[in-house]
Amino acid sequence: MDERDLADNPIAQLHAWLAEAREAVPQADAMTLATADSSSRPSARIVLLRGIDERGLAFFTNRTSRKGDELRENPRAAVVLHWWELGRQVRVEGAIEEVDEAESAAYWSSRPRASQIAAWASPQSQTLATRSDLEARVAEAEQRFDGSEVPLPSSWGGYRLVPESIEFWAHRDNRLHDRIRFVRSHGGWSRERLAP
Ligand SMILES: Cc1cc2nc3c(=O)[nH]c(=O)nc-3n(C[C@H](O)[C@H](O)[C@H](O)COP(=O)(O)O)c2cc1C
Numbered sequence: 001m002d003e004r005d006l007a008d009n010p011i012a013q014l015h016a017w018l019a020e021a022r023e024a025v026p027q028a029d030a031m032t033l034a035t036a037d038s039s040s041r042p043s044a045r046i047v048l049l050r051g052i053d054e055r056g057l058a059f060f061t062n063r064t065s066r067k068g069d070e071l072r073e074n075p076r077a078a079v080v081l082h083w084w085e086l087g088r089q090v091r092v093e094g095a096i097e098e099v100d101e102a103e104s105a106a107y108w109s110s111r112p113r114a115s116q117i118a119a120w121a122s123p124q125s126q127t128l129a130t131r132s133d134l135e136a137r138v139a140e141a142e143q144r145f146d147g148s149e150v151p152l153p154s155s156w157g158g159y160r161l162v163p164e165s166i167e168f169w170a171h172r173d174n175r176l177h178d179r180i181r182f183v184r185s186h187g188g189w190s191r192e193r194l195a196p
Contacts, residue, residue: 001168003193011053014052017088024083024085030046031059032045035067035074047061055162060159061159062119062125063098077096080092087171088169092166096161097159099159117138118138164183164184165181180192
């Protein structure tokens with residue numbers, strides 16, 4: 001990977017790599033999301049990248065989940081995308097903001113009904129005594145919304161990771177990989193090469 005092969009804007013570059021990954025890899029949009037609580041204790045899980053533009057990277061979840069609690073306490077995050085088949089990795093770090101309700105509602109309405117019911121039924125990240133408790137909650141939600149659209153729960157919505165740095169990593173032989181990091185500066189982006 002040569003610096004000159006990359007777009008000047010890392011968001012455009014991420015779009016380009018994502019498009020190639022979607023052709024080559026199942027679930028190319030799955031990314032590891034790292035958050036930390038107020039005492040800096042980290043946690044990580046996979047979420048789906050559901051929007052990317054100049055504002056940042058959007059993902060959707062239950063805001064009363066563990067990640068939601070941590071993002072409230074400490075609104076910063078890091079994500080990693082990895083595409084083994086392409087020998088590529090992207091790391092993004094920055095601040096977190098909430099996606100507004102209109103945008104969350106638009107994404108919500110694109111989801112399959114069963115996923116909407118699941119979001120109502122599942123108190124994400126809470127302990128459950130048994131699997132049947134969850135199934136009973138699903139049955140309850142199905143009955144509650146029988147014959148009507150499933151509305152956006154107040155606890156559900158998107159977050160946007162507003163990037164401060166975006167690193168593009170490409171595999172090279174003998175562990176001499178390429179790493180180019182874009183860092184936000186003066187309203188634009190500067191770039192630097194990192195040792196592998
Ligand atoms: C491929 C894949 C995609 C996932 N996408 C999402 C997602 O977009 N949003 C979400 O809330 N959880 C998603 N999950 C589930 C999360 O990994 C996690 O179990 C859940 O959000 C609870 O995390 P938390 O307890 O840390 O808040 C996904 C899991 C996998 C394996």
